[in-house]
Amino acid sequence: MNMKIAFVGKGGSGKTTLSSLFVRHLAATGAPVVAIDADINQHLGAALGLDEAEAAALPALGDHLPLIKEYLRGTNPRIASAETMIKTTPPGEGSRLLRVREDNPVYDACAREVELDGGAVRLMVTGPFTDADLGVACYHSKTGAVELFLNHLVDGPEEYVVVDMTAGSDSFASGLFTRFDMTFLVAEPTRKGVSVHRQYREYARDFGVVLRVVGNKVQGRDDVDFLRAETGDDLLVTVGHSDWVRAMEKGRPPRFEFLEDANRRALRTLQVAADATYELRDWHRYTRQMAHFHLKNATAWGNERTGADLAAQIDPGFVLGEDVTATA
């Protein structure tokens, strides 16, 4: 199955840890994976085993927005220039689309191969967030590159895009949170841990976002009961403390096959749940939602910012999809 999967949750809940474990799990199955670090604290590279120098040398998506926009715009006549392309500008006839497996200038500039047990994955990072990035919708938003990437991606069978992401107002305003087949909300068994779930659930419901809770740092029956009481049927699985993770954090990663059995089973559960959403996929709805959020952002700030009527960028006859030739 091809899947776009987000890990969200409050700071420190374990988004990065679980994203990285899931990426390692997928890589071990031999599946092609693009891993994207869009978290405030950029730690996914380290969690995938890069040392400090390697992680620091990763190119930042945020630094390559002009290149990304220029490439994706292609010959789309509705997008006059890269300057008028905002993070929600949808693809249309003439746009260049992206695939998980191909080589393209976006990967050349922004992705790096990371060797894991079982296979290599592509890693892309937004780059560190500044205070300005955390505000409201913003032309230079770091996650804008991720949104453009996802909105132009036609993922084929047996491919995965895994995004380590902050559950912030930015992703709600831009529509980024609707770009996933599955959203895993990582929650510790604490009041703060589950509070993000309540907010996220409201947004998710309105947009048909599939949301499941992954309990983390769960120590016993009482923790599970608490998460069940607070998050109900959304609770998918729980993960306990992992000595494997601790060893990895000490810079001594054991081989992935030595991950604790219970945690390995949890990762399989995540994959099964993610794969099962494939049937719910609806490219028409996916494309409609792009237009919805694009219009919202155009009126809120984009038109003024670019001096153009961004509504005209929407190609009414275009539907993104695996068989994109059917959209002509």
Ligand SMILES: Nc1ncnc2c1ncn2[C@@H]1O[C@H](COP(=O)(O)OP(=O)(O)OP(=O)(O)O)[C@@H](O)[C@H]1O
């Ligand atoms: N299941 C686990 N077993 C052992 N350690 C864990 C586990 N989950 C998380 N941790 C540890 O907890 C800390 C926070 O986890 P992590 O960095 O993954 O959270 P995060 O949600 O990405 O945080 P941030 O908001 O800072 O990006 C890390 O030191 C991580 O190693």
Ligand SMILES: [Mg+2]
């Ligand atoms: Mg993190």
